[in-house]
Amino acid sequence: MRLPFPGLSTESGVLYLNCNNLLEWRSPRKRLPPSSSRVRTATKARARLCGLPLLAISGPEGCSLLSRSDEDSGHQPPVVESLSSGFAFSGTNLGTMDPTVVINTLDEDEQKPAKPAELLVFDDSAHLNKVLMNLNKLRKNKQFCDVVLHVGSGQDMHEIYAHRAVVASVSPYLFELLAQKTKGTLQNQCKINGNFDISAFERLVDYAYTSRLEVPKSKMKAMYLAAAKLKVHPVTKYCGKYLVEHLTPDNCTGVRAILVESMNQELVAEVDAYLRENIAEVVKSKELQSLPHIQVELVQHSSIEMDATNNKHLCHMVLDWMRSSFDQEGVLMETLTEKVHMLYLNLDRTLHDCNDIEAGDAKDTELVQDYKRLSRRLSQPKGSKTKGRSGITTPAKPRQFLYTRSDSSGSSSDEEDRDWKIIATTSTGAHSTMGLAVVSGTMIVLSVVQRLNGPANNGDSSPEVCTTTVGYTTLPPMMSSRCGMGTAEFQGRLLVCGGYDRGECLRTVEAYNLATNRWSTLAPMQTPRGRVDATVLHGLVYLIGGSDGSKELASAEVFNGSTWSALPPMPVARSNTGVCNLDNKVFVVGGWNGKRGLSCCDIFDPLTKTWSSAAPMLLGRYQAGVACLNREVYAVGGCDSWTCVASVEKYNPITNTWTEVASLQSARRGCGVVEYNGKLYAVGGHDGVRSLCSVEVYDAQTNSWSPGPSLTSCRANVGVAVVGSRLFAVGGFNGKAFLNTVEFLDARTNEWTTFVAKSEAQPPVPCIAEDDRDSSREGSAEECR
Incomplete structure (x- = not known):
């Protein structure tokens, strides 16, 4: 509707709606007609009409304009587009014919009621914050609280006092829960089901009263999950955004898990994109082991x-x-x-x-x-x-x-x-x-x-496959399943001594020959020894301490290839020690004396056949992996009295001191540790919950551990040794059974395998020529080409 309002003058006046529903301009000196519509103030705006400032007041019954200029403008009457609370003005300039109307909301201090004597408007912007602040004080003082939220379970149950109206206004989840609780009952106790982090839940209640949230980085995942469960969407949004913006190779899989749990597929897609871009670093992270x-x-x-x-x-x-x-x-x-x-x-x-x-x-x-x-x-x-x-x-x-x-x-x-x-x-x-x-x-x-x-060795082999393809066979298992045994390279063979199975500690000794791919038995030890370690020095095998199944041993013995001989006993009886050799001496590190993990380090001199003590370790530990690297002795992981540890320390024989180095990525005990290609390999072990397949590699130059290739079988209390160019992992416990299997790390592929090429272990399989595959004549490799 377009309505002209005639009689507009530049002096101060009033624009009113007359009985004919037309706007008229009336000087304030003249009284308004009795039939004119009175305007109740609803919306205020300032209009600049052809350069003439006007104060516009609109209401459900009409509109009035108050001139704020005394100059004679000579402008034509403007036009009102509509008379609703969202009205707009338009005008025409006589010189340019351009629209010149702009509408802006008045500031609070510029709002002037049409009739101050009859209307007072007071807008207290601080009132809302004051109410919430006072409600929060009442909550903390447990005053006028009409609900007690019980969060947690058992002895870890926490009571949180609150006001139903406040927490229900913030959390749709609590609204539904409290609405059910109030039906037909005055009970103010409310049990919150679900595995909520107590700290996160309390922070969300604080947020309901203060509109402010402070979340430490360590609590961000818990806060996101709590907010998602309670359907506090603003917090869920900003915590989720923070998590995605701070992804690392070590935390990305954990972040993805909680996003999946909250069914936030949009953020899950962002994490998946990060995983695709950084998968090479992610597969090295310790979080993947879980x-x-x-x-x-x-x-x-x-x-x-x-x-x-x-x-x-x-x-x-x-x-x-x-x-x-x-x-x-x-x-x-x-x-x-x-x-x-x-x-x-x-x-x-x-x-x-x-x-x-x-x-x-x-x-x-x-x-x-x-x-x-x-x-x-x-x-x-x-x-x-x-x-x-x-x-x-x-x-x-x-x-x-x-x-x-x-x-x-x-x-x-x-x-x-x-x-x-x-x-x-x-x-x-x-x-x-x-x-x-x-x-x-x-x-x-x-x-x-x-x-x-390789092809099957039978007459039904396919003619298009040449039987000169290298054949593979498995590494044969040991004669006895065992773990916690002494393992070493001896005279070019893999030597395995003692150990224990489910029934007893063992005296037996086996040796694996790489050339024949066979195991053979050697002379048994004088004493059954499980939870023992071995080292080879000057062509002799040293086995120190261990357990005979009923007690820890202080005795030691040495093997020359045909017979075992007793050595002077250690100063302290112990099992689960780590043994290595350095500077023509045998080092025995840590161990278990039946009561606690030991920090002592004893040294045996084969020339004088005497024991001496070195400086103790920084931490008493047993089932640690012990090996030498760069003329220093390393003690890797193990247990203190009860807990698996990830810490690693090394011994300097010149200064007679132990110093801590970079820790393992995963705590582990019963891992096999050995120097291989200039680095330390920590193989398998147990993390206190399960047997491990993982391998970690230590680089002394960077003082860091990185993931290595995983074993084909999980092995705790595994024996390791380097024979030739191969790193062997022998026996162990996989969490269900004691193992007699063996695998080795193939340096060419950097993968663990239980298979060996037949050509490396025995004469090659005869090749049957394609045109004679139905006859019994054996052909050469040349005939197959």
Whole structure:
């Protein structure tokens, strides 16, 4: 509606709505007609009309303009666009014909009521803060509080006094909870279920009363979770933003876990993007050791296939295999993480467990047969074993997808399944890959290693596969399962002495010959010794202390290759010591005397056959890994009286002092420690909760520990030794059983393996020429080419 208001003058006056619903200008000297609409002030604004300042007052019944200029402007009457509380003015300048109206909200001190005698407006901006401040004082003094929130459980229960109206206004969760509590009851006690951090919950209550939140960095995750559960969305938003902006390789997986728990998929996607960009650093972080670890080996027909494999696509195919295992075979996460799974690519273009390979099949090589014997079959419903898996729920990927160089996914789905996906992958060796994945909603670490599968030694071998492919066989197990034994390199062989199994401490001694790939027995020790360590000095094997199953031992003995002889006893009987040699002497570090961890360090001189004492360690410890590096003695991890420790210290024989160096990334006891390629390797062990597969490597130049390649089996109280160019891990306890298995670190691939090439251990397997594969004549390698 456009209404002219005639009679506008430049002198002070009033614009009013007359009985004809037209605006008229009236000088204040003239009285308004009785029929004019009185304006009740609702909104105030300042209008500059063609350079003429005007004070505009509008209300539900009309509008008035008060002139604030005495100059004669000579302007034409303006036009009112509307008469609502959101009205706008427009005017026309006689000279330029340009619109010249601007509307601004008046400041508080400029608001002038139309009739001060009849209307007073008072806006106290400090009132709200004063009310909240006083309510907070009342809460702290427990005055007029109508609800007591019980947070926690058992003896850790905390009472938080509050006012229902305040906390319910801030938290929709508490609003719903308190609304239910007030129905038909005057009960003011309210139990808050859920695993809330007490400190975070109290800070949120403070925020409800003060509108201010202070959260230390250490409490940010707990605060985010508490705010998300209580649905305090402003706090959830800003804490989540802080967490994502402060991601590091060490905390990103933990941050992702709480974001998933709160179902914040937007922030989860940002964390996943960070993981993809920084996966090479993330896989080295110690936080990954707390995640489930699934290890897979893929057998390939040739090294050409191994080199051509796209590792990213391989991980996706492994994920499909795991999903099929969950969906069709009822496999549990615990089953997938308890052993290394050997897979092969079947004719249906999917991965299958090598246990599915039938006897006599071309793929049923000795490598596969050894895997069948050594692995425990995944439990599956009866009759579910099929070669073709016709009931596969996910689309099969073609074989060339595995070997393509493109990283584009072959999936036609636009939306990735949040509960089953590969987040990020990185190459960790020539034919090994490590990645992060989500399996059935759980984040896991996935390790995939490719193995070369030699042909089966039978007449059904495929003609296109040449049998000159290097054959592999497993490292044979020890004759006795054992852990806590003395392990060393002796006369070019791997020597294992004593130790204990579930029943008793052992006297037996075994030696592994790399040339023949066989174990043999040597002369037994004079005394059964478990929880013992060994070292080799000047061609003699020294075994010091230990336990005979009933008490700690002070005795020691030495082995010359054929017989054992007694040595003078140590000053203190003890087990779980660390033993090494330095400067032609034998060092015995720490140990357990039956009551506590020891800090003492004793030295045996083989020339004088006497014991002396060095400076004690900074911390008494037992089950520590002990080794020499750069002419210094290192004591790594172990236990004090009851707790696993991550601390590491070294002994300088020149100054006779111990100094602390960089700590392990994970506390561990019963790890094997040895110098290998100029660095210290801490292998396996136990963190107080579980046996470990992880390995850490110490660089003395940088004084830092970094993750090494993981073992194929978790091993606590493991024996380690370097023989030739190989670092061996022997026996140990995996959390369920004492082990007799052995594995070694392959320096070429930087991976642990339980397989050795036959050519390294025995004469090569004869090669059958392709045109004579049905005859019994043995051909040479040249005939196969």
